[in-house]
Amino acid sequence: MKEYTVAVVGATGAVGRMMINVLEERNFPVKELRLFASPKSKGIKIPFRGEEINVEVLEETKSFKGIDIALFSAGAQRSLEYAPKFANDGAVVIDNSSAWRMDPEVPLVVPEVNPHAISKYKTEGIIANPNCSTIQMVVALKPIHEVAKIKRIVVSTYQSVSGAGQKAIDELISQIKAWCSGEPLPPAKHLPQTIAFNCIPHIDVFLPNRYTKEEMKMVEETKKIMEDPSIRVTATTVRVPVFYGHAESVNVETEKKLSVEEVIEILRKAPG
Amino acid sequence: MKEYTVAVVGATGAVGRMMINVLEERNFPVKELRLFASPKSKGIKIPFRGEEINVEVLEETKSFKGIDIALFSAGAQRSLEYAPKFANDGAVVIDNSSAWRMDPEVPLVVPEVNPHAISKYKTEGIIANPNCSTIQMVVALKPIHEVAKIKRIVVSTYQSVSGAGQKAIDELISQIKAWCSGEPLPPAKHLPQTIAFNCIPHIDVFLPNRYTKEEMKMVEETKKIMEDPSIRVTATTVRVPVFYGHAESVNVETEKKLSVEEVIEILRKAPG
Numbered sequence: 001m002k003e004y005t006v007a008v009v010g011a012t013g014a015v016g017r018m019m020i021n022v023l024e025e026r027n028f029p030v031k032e033l034r035l036f037a038s039p040k041s042k043g044i045k046i047p048f049r050g051e052e053i054n055v056e057v058l059e060e061t062k063s064f065k066g067i068d069i070a071l072f073s074a075g076a077q078r079s080l081e082y083a084p085k086f087a088n089d090g091a092v093v094i095d096n097s098s099a100w101r102m103d104p105e106v107p108l109v110v111p112e113v114n115p116h117a118i119s120k121y122k123t124e125g126i127i128a129n130p131n132c133s134t135i136q137m138v139v140a141l142k143p144i145h146e147v148a149k150i151k152r153i154v155v156s157t158y159q160s161v162s163g164a165g166q167k168a169i170d171e172l173i174s175q176i177k178a179w180c181s182g183e184p185l186p187p188a189k190h191l192p193q194t195i196a197f198n199c200i201p202h203i204d205v206f207l208p209n210r211y212t213k214e215e216m217k218m219v220e221e222t223k224k225i226m227e228d229p230s231i232r233v234t235a236t237t238v239r240v241p242v243f244y245g246h247a248e249s250v251n252v253e254t255e256k257k258l259s260v261e262e263v264i265e266i267l268r269k270a271p272g
Numbered sequence: 273m274k275e276y277t278v279a280v281v282g283a284t285g286a287v288g289r290m291m292i293n294v295l296e297e298r299n300f301p302v303k304e305l306r307l308f309a310s311p312k313s314k315g316i317k318i319p320f321r322g323e324e325i326n327v328e329v330l331e332e333t334k335s336f337k338g339i340d341i342a343l344f345s346a347g348a349q350r351s352l353e354y355a356p357k358f359a360n361d362g363a364v365v366i367d368n369s370s371a372w373r374m375d376p377e378v379p380l381v382v383p384e385v386n387p388h389a390i391s392k393y394k395t396e397g398i399i400a401n402p403n404c405s406t407i408q409m410v411v412a413l414k415p416i417h418e419v420a421k422i423k424r425i426v427v428s429t430y431q432s433v434s435g436a437g438q439k440a441i442d443e444l445i446s447q448i449k450a451w452c453s454g455e456p457l458p459p460a461k462h463l464p465q466t467i468a469f470n471c472i473p474h475i476d477v478f479l480p481n482r483y484t485k486e487e488m489k490m491v492e493e494t495k496k497i498m499e500d501p502s503i504r505v506t507a508t509t510v511r512v513p514v515f516y517g518h519a520e521s522v523n524v525e526t527e528k529k530l531s532v533e534e535v536i537e538i539l540r541k542a543p544g
Binding site: 156176197199210 | 426428430448449451452453469470471473482506508510512513514515519521523532
């Protein structure tokens, strides 16, 4: 079986660490694992298959040759700057950030939904991974769209703090612990408001059209992944005081009428 | 100024206690306050305007004559049994429970929306207060409906534990405290699942149509309060780990097209 040299960029972040765990859990055919992070992570070692892997500093690395697959979760800025460097050195980059998603030359892919999109595009070497809230929605909606053609989607989300990274997870923890101790809650720093015992309808920044960027990501990415710009989407994205996992309430209008039982059957058979 | 003999039924519950606070805060013209609860609350005294008011046992009271207004929040069963008794003895009952809401002879009233409904009905002496999640939604939607006629509503809620009473509030508290102490969480008893760091799309019981009773309350009560059975409503009601306050994401389709600015202006001027 073919083995790959895999890089994880943003290896010390919440997502990076989970990627490393999953590579091990799922026995991905890794010949060599290389880990990259920012200068402040210099010297950190992360275990993989019983070995301690040294974290390399991204900014200090001159060449990325020899890397087959690079999994990026280091923020949009770093993806913008480094994904092309990895790709030019021969890697296929799978990017978790928003940097390349709406680029017309870059495929935006959810494996259960539009894997064929990879070959549709002029080879850039970059494949974009959609926004967390978009992914789970299109996995559920694609099989319905195939049978009954979706016209309109109204979605409201219930997004956990991990979506905003380790610092947001730590912020919820420290607020809850302060509450338990009867101390004043530390002020909100990594989320727009206090999140303990609260819900915040504000994820990412507000745009002139009064939606947030998170909401518009759901709108734009859905149309691209489903390959149908006629699907109308409106989203309200809300942060809830949960650690891991996102939930969504999705209302769907279809061209063709479907019974509840038909929808249940479609979803029961669908991947993911 | 006219003064009233006011009764609070369910005086020791979360809502009852808040009603007593609000009567005092807002200087309601109370001549005499009488408090009723179940036998297990016998002997309890609750402060009101510097006095300690003795809680009377509902089941042990023979007559309710002399009571002008009775505010009920003691569950549907008690409302079904006792609201007519108070009404027959001359009180106007304002009932918080679901018992009388969809009764064709009973007005279902939100003061900002349909106060005129009180005189529409043959005098039963009972006025029903809608479900918590319905009330705030119709207060926001009525002014839009008046200008542009609402055709369809898609609502997803974010409901606090207080909606399920003091026991649910205590359950969230005990789960969070156990978490802070590193102890196993006490099992869910008053909510369908563990609520700490979780969201539960299950409020009240599931019905054969796969909606919950809470969701169907929003559907049916909205049509009655807005006096328009043609308004189509679909709801997803979700419990979130928040103590007090409900939030809702409401998507509205209107007959007449309105700009965002027009809607903002309508809401800015609307009561509540």
